[in-house]
Amino acid sequence: MRDFKDDLDRKLVALLQDNARMATAEIARKLKVARSTVQERIARLEKDGVISGYTVLLSRAPDVESVQALVMLAVEQQQVRETIKRLETFPEIRTCLTVSGEFDLFLRVEAPRLDDLDEVLDDIAAIPGVRRSRSSIVLAAKFDRKRAN
Structure with missing residues (x-):
């Protein structure tokens, strides 16, 4: 690779x-x-294209807390593209990956508070074509290497 x-x-x-x-x-x-x-x-x-660029990562103010979840979605195959378009409208979704296996999409979602995150997860589950979801709350980030798209 x-x-x-x-x-x-x-x-x-x-x-x-x-x-x-x-x-x-x-x-x-x-x-x-x-x-x-x-x-x-x-x-x-x-x-050689191994390093494709450099970027600025914005940090939050030290006193601003947030909560993150990793979300796996099973989506009706004929609705994957439309589902991804809908997911793009959620500013709380930081990452959306297609994956193989039991689930089709893997999301990293971030919200200011747990109740906000709960509302976003409910909205995601209500998208037509989403058959099932599984979420895990992130407890701590041990390291996070950013990559160019």
Whole structure:
């Protein structure tokens, strides 16, 4: 899937996923390689499409809490596209993935409070074509690597 030359590429990408603004000198120090090696690797990874871009991630104010759920949906096959279009209208849905197996869609949903999340989950379940859903509340994020689409 990815064109990693070796373990150094993997470690380099992991550092950039954690902090894309990390200075090449700091990356070189952490990886124990020359700064020019880091620059060459980054240039090659960008050229090869492994690194497709950099982005800004907005953080919430420290005093703002939210609750997240991971939601699996079983959807009538002839209504998957329409269901996805409807799901796109929910600002609380941060991620929508198609998956194989018992369920068809996997969602990451975020709301300010538990009662707001409950309302969103009820609205999702009411979408025509949604046959069944299963939700799990996220207790804690141990790490979260952001990826380009």
